[in-house]
Amino acid sequence: MVRILHTADWHLGHTLAGFSREAEHRAALDALVEIAVREAVDAVVVAGDVFDALNPSAEAQTLYFDTLARLRAARPHAAIVVVAGNHDPAGRLEAPGGLYRLADVTVVGTIARRPEGPDLARHLVPVRDARGAVGAHVLAVPFPRVADLPPLDGEIAGSPVVAGVRALYGDLIARAKAAIGESPLVVTGHLHVAGGLESDGAERRILVGGEHAVPPDVFPRDAAYVALGHLHRPQAVGRETIRYCGSLFPLSKTESGYAHGITLVDVEGAAVSVRHVPLPRPIxxxxxxxxxxxxxxxxxxxxxxxxxxxxxxxxxxxxxxxxxxxxxxxxxxxxxxxxxxxxxxxxxxxxxxxxxAASGEAAPDAALAVRLAERAPAEVFREAYRARHGAEPTPAHEDAFATLLAMDEAEG
The missing domain is CATH 3.30.160 (Double Stranded RNA Binding Domain)
Known part of the structure; x- marks a missing residue:
């Protein structure tokens, strides 16, 4: 049996209303390392969005590397696998490859390819128990960017983006299964799976091409477990073994009531059990x-x-x-x-x-759909002012808006 700690959506460097979250991140990651030790995990999988921004601060990067070092020291034999999310600078995340190899840490920002197809040596990681026996493999798949999707031949039914994501996972999983035989396969993903509950105002709608979500059946049933990142609410999607572990702590008002934490996954042959472990709320x-x-x-x-x-x-x-x-x-x-x-x-x-609500107010869907480009800017301003303040704008407000509009038109 091997035990895997599934975490995601750290968002290091995140601020809330201008306030730093660094102290909370340190406390949450301290707790994560303690769980890794207490639960004697054989692998730690970070399913994307390590950072909150594409240009993370020095403090955020220091905390990331310090955490990897502490995990390696705490669990010397454990596999440590990190994949990039949509918030992460994929190339920069992969850049310290030589140092990662010295620490025996696998970090995947983009799909690595050879002429014959994906490079499994970069994506497939064995998970060994304390005695050194391989109990499972992790297939490390980052957030699927446009360049990561394979070309599609022939006529495509439905969304070409969903078809591309399906083809990407289908190819990677088929190659992985051919390489590992009956060994259980744990697959990572950083994307929105249909049926997952979003956190209003927290998560971006991220799939390329304007698509929003992929169906759960993108992940075949012969995947022992799917470790997802992106949605911040801990939840299963489609089946119990396709899971978002959630973020470390609330990143928005919507998330204030979630049981934030990590997920522990026990894999023993074909048997898989899942347990969500809440983290103490730092603040x-x-x-x-x-x-x-x-x-x-x-x-x-x-x-x-x-x-x-x-x-x-x-x-x-x-x-x-x-x-x-x-x-x-x-x-x-x-x-x-x-x-x-x-x-x-x-x-x-x-x-x-x-x-x-105003009496007799029309339902939102009762109004005719009008393109923004077809409306006068002053009309949009008055409507927004009324919605915000419950009153008509004064002449002074109208004059101020007209001045700003004129300045904008002069510049562009």
Missing amino acids: ACLRVPARGALPAGEVEAALAGLGLADDLPAHERPFVWVTVAVEGPAVGLHAEIGELAERFPVRLAGLALERP
């Missing part, structure tokens, strides 16, 4: 109020009611999302709530304004 992520909205005049009392210690260090202060009920214009309300939050040991992560 509290709170909604004020917990449900619904409250008047602006009650926000101060609600923040005081959190009962937080005034001497909390800045990096330990909880993130707070505030929802305020408004009926009229809300000009200046964002600044007002921001100043109010600064009096308390919290970090204001976001402010949402909730308005009562």
